[in-house]
Amino acid sequence: MADLVSHPDEVKVVSKRFGQGAVNIDRYLELDGYKAVQKALTMQPDEIINLVKNSGLRGRGGAGFNTGLKWSFVPKQSAKPKYILCNGDESEPGTCKDRLIFEHDPHAIIEGVMIAGLAVGAQTGYIYVRGEYRYLLEIVQKAIADAYAKGFLGKNIFDSGKTFDIYWHGGAGAYEVGEESALMESLEGKRGIPRIRPPFPAVVGLWGGPTVINNAETLASVPHILLGGAEWYANLGSPKNGGTRLFCLSGNLNKPGVYELPMGYSLKKMIYEVGGGIPNGRKLKGVVPGGSSVAILTADEVNADVAMDFDAMLKAGSMLGSGGVVVLDDTACIVNFALRTIKFYKHESCGWCIPCREGTDWLQKTLIRFHSGGGVKKDIDNMYYLAENMLGRTFCPLGDAAAMPVIAFVKKFRQEFEDHLDGKPCPFAKHSGAQQSPVMA
Amino acid sequence: MKFSDKFEKRFTEMLAHYPTPRSVLVPTLLYAQDEVGYLSDEVIAELANRLSLTELDVRNVISYYSMLTTKPRGKFNVQVCTNIACMLRGGEELMEHCEQKLGIGNKGTTADGVFTLEEVECIGACSWAPAVQVNYDFHENLTPAKLDKVLDECRKRIG
Ligand SMILES: Cc1cc2nc3c(=O)[nH]c(=O)nc-3n(C[C@H](O)[C@H](O)[C@H](O)COP(=O)(O)O)c2cc1C
Ligand code: FES
Numbered sequence A: 001m002a003d004l005v006s007h008p009d010e011v012k013v014v015s016k017r018f019g020q021g022a023v024n025i026d027r028y029l030e031l032d033g034y035k036a037v038q039k040a041l042t043m044q045p046d047e048i049i050n051l052v053k054n055s056g057l058r059g060r061g062g063a064g065f066n067t068g069l070k071w072s073f074v075p076k077q078s079a080k081p082k083y084i085l086c087n088g089d090e091s092e093p094g095t096c097k098d099r100l101i102f103e104h105d106p107h108a109i110i111e112g113v114m115i116a117g118l119a120v121g122a123q124t125g126y127i128y129v130r131g132e133y134r135y136l137l138e139i140v141q142k143a144i145a146d147a148y149a150k151g152f153l154g155k156n157i158f159d160s161g162k163t164f165d166i167y168w169h170g171g172a173g174a175y176e177v178g179e180e181s182a183l184m185e186s187l188e189g190k191r192g193i194p195r196i197r198p199p200f201p202a203v204v205g206l207w208g209g210p211t212v213i214n215n216a217e218t219l220a221s222v223p224h225i226l227l228g229g230a231e232w233y234a235n236l237g238s239p240k241n242g243g244t245r246l247f248c249l250s251g252n253l254n255k256p257g258v259y260e261l262p263m264g265y266s267l268k269k270m271i272y273e274v275g276g277g278i279p280n281g282r283k284l285k286g287v288v289p290g291g292s293s294v295a296i297l298t299a300d301e302v303n304a305d306v307a308m309d310f311d312a313m314l315k316a317g318s319m320l321g322s323g324g325v326v327v328l329d330d331t332a333c334i335v336n337f338a339l340r341t342i343k344f345y346k347h348e349s350c351g352w353c354i355p356c357r358e359g360t361d362w363l364q365k366t367l368i369r370f371h372s373g374g375g376v377k378k379d380i381d382n383m384y385y386l387a388e389n390m391l392g393r394t395f396c397p398l399g400d401a402a403a404m405p406v407i408a409f410v411k412k413f414r415q416e417f418e419d420h421l422d423g424k425p426c427p428f429a430k431h432s433g434a435q436q437s438p439v440m441a
Numbered sequence B: 001m002k003f004s005d006k007f008e009k010r011f012t013e014m015l016a017h018y019p020t021p022r023s024v025l026v027p028t029l030l031y032a033q034d035e036v037g038y039l040s041d042e043v044i045a046e047l048a049n050r051l052s053l054t055e056l057d058v059r060n061v062i063s064y065y066s067m068l069t070t071k072p073r074g075k076f077n078v079q080v081c082t083n084i085a086c087m088l089r090g091g092e093e094l095m096e097h098c099e100q101k102l103g104i105g106n107k108g109t110t111a112d113g114v115f116t117l118e119e120v121e122c123i124g125a126c127s128w129a130p131a132v133q134v135n136y137d138f139h140e141n142l143t144p145a146k147l148d149k150v151l152d153e154c155r156k157r158i159g
Helices: A026-031 A036-043 A046-054 A067-072 A098-103 A106-120 A134-149 A180-187 A216-228 A230-236 A265-276 A299-303 A308-317 A332-350 A352-372 A378-388 A400-413 A413-419 B005-015 B023-035 B041-050 B055-062 B090-102 B144-158
Strands: A082-088 A124-129 A166-168 A211-215 A244-251 A257-262 A284-289 A324-329 B077-082 B115-120 B132-134 B137-139
Touching: A026 A106, A026 A134, A036 A106, A036 A400, A046 A067, A046 A106, A046 A216, A046 A230, A046 A352, A067 A106, A067 A211, A082 A098, A082 A106, A082 A180, A082 A216, A098 A134, A098 A216, A106 A124, A106 A166, A106 A216, A106 A352, A124 A134, A134 A166, A166 B023, A180 A211, A180 B023, A211 A216, A211 B023, A216 A230, A244 A265, A265 A284, A265 A299, A265 A324, A284 A299, A332 A400, A332 A413, A352 A378, A352 A400, A352 A413, A378 A400, A378 A413, A378 B144, A400 A413, B005 B023, B005 B055, B023 B041, B023 B055, B041 B055, B077 B090, B077 B137, B077 B144, B132 B144, B137 B144
Parallel strands: A082 A124, A082 A211, A124 A166, A244 A324, B077 B115
Antiparallel strands: A244 A257, A284 A324, B077 B132, B132 B137
């Protein structure tokens, strides 16, 4: 459904089968499908884990944790069953990539779940798809059924004597459920309230059993690593950041879209070349480089050229996050953008812990008043102070996700906040997104 | 309480997928809502009974998930994303346009029960913004004129 784009700098690994009809299991088989899991069946669990570890694959859900290392935390012996849980809750504003994998290559996710299962000794996997993605849930349901029909799932898979089952699961609208411990609560039929850690899911997860939780793109990358090798995958990216990643380019760009680029690709090139630059002769104001939770980078910071990998982004004071790259031109009002961002976190906060519940509420109240001309000078410092005090003090990282962008907006665009003081109308009010951005046909 | 055969088949199948029956709750609530239109007292009582939960337990879960509703909605739920990527490309203007055209505000339903309007958070269509979901269908790269066409089609479908 969603349009595909392409650019010569792309290196297609996860997106290799997009547009190739691979939802059909026979077509998927023609395109090297289910070869990786058969290879995994000939390997020792530790061999699989080391291969994935050495490939430098890091979690595509946001935190960027080394995937092989995460798998190695699962205890070898466990009285309770172990589980693999694929996180397809994709709800971080700016992020729309897992959707394409589910739509075009669902069997790659199934294969990734199976390989993860073989690596940690699990026999059951769940694929959780957000409730809004109903058409994708139907694709996943069919893909699982087709895999069972071929005997790829169930008992004695590929004559190995091993059993592996995969089940689908649908959400019903909640960003917070994307957080791994809330995801497990949701799958167990409860409100998505996060769990305290430790114990970590790798030790105590679903129904108390050791559980590996990975993002859909992470899991879809695994079969390619098994077939291509750790070295090949690692060399596609930058040091300690193996492979490629789906970057979701959005906002004020000439050619928004989801592009697969090597880890460490230049952010500047991503915007001016891959994304086709800023429309209507406008100038770049800033980029939110990793979904709405991360600190904005100013045009100067972007133009100084930063590499899009986990470590370089952290060094630049932001985060690579979820792969959502949101571009703002100089007609965008940062105060209004901050307000929209915080409205989201206020809405999605599960209310379980006070700093997050009250913090997001106060930030929203202040920003609403501030943007409509009722701001006073000390609001600016108060918002900053409030956000700083949320950091690291919440039960799960949703509080951080709300605080980090606010801190950056205030710190980097203080002048814009001051321009809204003394009852002045929003200086950007006459420019609206609708008038300024060309909408693609 | 009668659900469709498809619903019942799926429900039975799902129960076998988990060690605890309660795990089927969230997806089942959404499927039930799709059939009945909303989560009525009757639906809640029925599912609570089937899963050996209290009605309060079920209501607690319902109130957490944004797609679940205990109030009837219009036939077409028009969900306009105004989150950041859509906002930068006219999402807020689309929302205003819908409010004017349909004569209702956020979460309102037209008097004829055809449309409900809802401002929603990111629906995963950021690279094709601005985007709107009508029930489960995505409509992307929208302008007010294109959205008008979508809404007119909806009206035609109910004749
Ligand atoms: C509030 C919040 C929302 C999250 N949403 C998602 C999500 O929608 N999808 C996802 O894969 N990870 C999400 N994460 C990250 C998960 O907690 C988890 O780290 C991830 O699924 C692990 O997979 P990975 O190692 O493959 O990245 C979220 C985290 C937080 C704190
Ligand atoms: S921000 Fe509107 S779909 Fe993501």
